[in-house]
Amino acid sequence: MLRSVLSEEQQHSRVKNAVARFLFGALIVPKIFFDAQWPSRKNRVDVLAVDRAGAGEIHITEVKVKSCDLADAVRRIAGIPAHFKYLTLFGNPSFYPSDGSLYAPDGMGRVGVIQVRENRADELHAEFIVRPERFRLDSSYFKQIDKFTAARPADMEIRP
């Protein structure tokens, strides 16, 4: 398969593209941003999607291409403000979260897990292995996401 000749960075980008397509299909006319500095310049998420052309809920995902400290990745993503948070995996087929690390401390919210697989035609397909639950988010983040979407053109969107 092609992935054996691609660098890790190229694979990472392919997977970001695949998960963006997956979210684009699942949400209502979302605006999608790659490598988004969210919620501040100090922090970057691989894919950020804002539902309903920027008027809806905030979704974020981090992509992990090879085996790594997934518990640490879950902790990191859990700390980023969003309504829906996902860890996207590629090449980690044995991972299945069995503890409570995916859940918000107050129980309101669960990090979703998306598995991306490559078929024999070198096409990537994403699917949920853990469905997300909505996190509680302070309403001040809506003003912040409005500023974000106004300042930066989306990488993927349905043009009005």
Next chain:
Amino acid sequence: MKNLDPITTQQYIEKADHFLQTMKLAALELAPYRTGIALLAVHSAISLNDAITAGLTGKRGKHRDHLAAVKELERISRKHRIQNLNGIGHFRWLLTEKTKIAYGHERLDDTLIHMSVDRAERFHSWAYNYFKEILHASVGA
């Protein structure tokens, strides 16, 4: 913009979501659902337009003459000084094709189905971009 009827707005948004999401799902496999896809596209736009109208006028959409709904949307858009009126064109196109899609005896061609999906999605994008305050509050976001 102030929402005069957030509950009705929310109810229409939900209907619009159901139509749009079913349209997208069916569109993954065109052949068995062709006419249904196009009709769902039309109804997703009608429901979202009803959400906007309910929010901004406090009245529920009762337009049997669909082109009257287009004129009402145009009036609302101009009143709120919306510069981009592309969404009205998408809405008019969908309503104009509704008779052919729902009642015509001829088989629909692929182009019409793809155009219906495209127009519906672009209408949704337009509505959420330019009536954000009305639709934003209603989706609980």
